[in-house]
Amino acid sequence: MLIVPGLIREWTAEAIFEENDDIRSLPQLVLDAVYRCPIDTRRKLLDSIILVGGTTRMKGFYARLRDEILHLLTAPAYAQKLGNIKSVKFYRLPNTSIELYASWIGGSMFGALDVLQYHSMTRQDWKAQGKVPDWTSNVYEMNRDPARSR
Structure with missing residues (x-):
């Protein structure tokens, strides 16, 4: 059995949420992608985010991502770009095991x-x-x- 210390798991998750000179954080990437969409779809997109993959099943991932996005929406750069959007919601797939394979299923369907x-x-x-x-x-x-x- 492999035992991974909690500190290592925490550092792994922090890499997703921290920005530096080389990379943007996941919340920034989400807001940047939404900003590139038509203005009339932005609010709806932020109210129907779908998260897939094993990383999204980490305890507290949804809450942390929501909180980070909401915090960024108050920053001048994003407040100016995205207006007064104040909510972020996630669409939960009906079966949690589907979250693990949804991206593969979508890619498989598109590939066909x-x-x-x-x-x-x-x-x-x-x-x-x-x-x-x-x-x-x-x-x-x-x-x-x-x-x-x-």
């Missing part, structure tokens, strides 16, 4: 779609462009081009 070829890039494309395209604009372009839509 014909549209995958329009939302993929090769290593050569990545090296040439240096960034991932805005897939939302590709959906728009795909709908305009009958040859690309199926």
Whole structure:
């Protein structure tokens, strides 16, 4: 049996919530992603966050993430960007074991779609462009081009 001291488990969790010069914290990443969405969807997104994966099952993870996001929403940078959003809610999947596999299931379903070829890039494309395209604009372009839509 492997016994992991509590201090090690705490340090592991803290890495998710602490920012430094090299990385942003998970709460910052959530708010940055929401800010990049259309303004009329932001409040709804923050009221329906789905967390998946084993890390999210750590005791107190939901409460800590909610508290950190709410705290950041009062910071001038995010208050200016996101207005007066004051709530954060999580959508809980009906079965807690699904939380462990939901991201894999979603990826598996997406991988089985014909549209995958329009939302993929090769290593050569990545090296040439240096960034991932805005897939939302590709959906728009795909709908305009009958040859690309199926």
